[in-house]
Amino acid sequence: MIKSILAFACFIVVILPFQATADEFDGDAEARIKALALEAILERPEIIEEAIARLQALEEERRLAAIQQTLTNRRDDLEYDPNAPVLGNPDGDVTVVEFFDYNCPFCKRAVEPIKELLATDDQVRLVYREWPILGEGSVFAARAALAAREQGKYEEMHWALMTGGRADAQSTIAIAEQLGLDIEKLREDMNAPEVIEHITLSMELAEQLSITGTPSFVVGNNVAPGLIPLAELEELIREARSAVNE
DSSP states (O other): OHHHHHHHHHHHHHHGGGGGGGGSSSSSHHHHHHHHHHHHHHOOOOOHHHHHHHHHHHHHHHHHHHHHHHHHHHHHHHHOOTSSSSOOOOOEEEEEEEEEOTTTTTHTTTTTHHHHHHHTTTTTTEEEEOOOOOOOHHHHHOOOHHHHHTOOOHHHHHHHHHSSSEEEEEHHHHHHHHOOOOOOHHHHHTTOHHHHHHHHHHHHHHHHHOOOOOSSEEEETEEEEOOOHHHHHHHHHHHHHHHOOO
């Protein structure tokens, strides 16, 4: 099967320069072309790698184009969703969107750089997308944090979960109790439609942006996956700020 795919890829490489398609050839001509392609592969095996590299490059171009299209079409959902928590300056000139999970160790390591960013740049809007992908404990913690908004405790809940140990139902409720939340109300609010809607939208946006892990940041027209250094995040912010001011 793999050999057939590779042969087909090489067939495409041979045909493309002539801008022809299989429909333009009768059976004998098509068979002859395939034979020539196989002969070329046997004489120069590296053509297989060249064909694969070309196909991979085309696929990457399509992926990046799709991401840019999503950034254009879903900008309001990403940056101005009224159902998303906002830290920093709500009226800031640059928005940083972070997709995260409370059980992601790299997200926890991003806490101090994020706090430093907010402390040193008072024009940054930080939009949080709760994206619980690391198990039931992550889902429970995300829903609890979002529910804590009803008691004005989202930010405190967020930082406490981020700096604590592994998040599960027990540890999350313990943190909520320490923060003085009404636990009965919290549990009720965890099932509110807006909580489910937030997480569902996070899943949808992450898929469309080809985000596959946490943390991931969206700044302007850039999607930056992984735990990026503060200096790199600041550079993305400068780039986005310059684009706005042009």
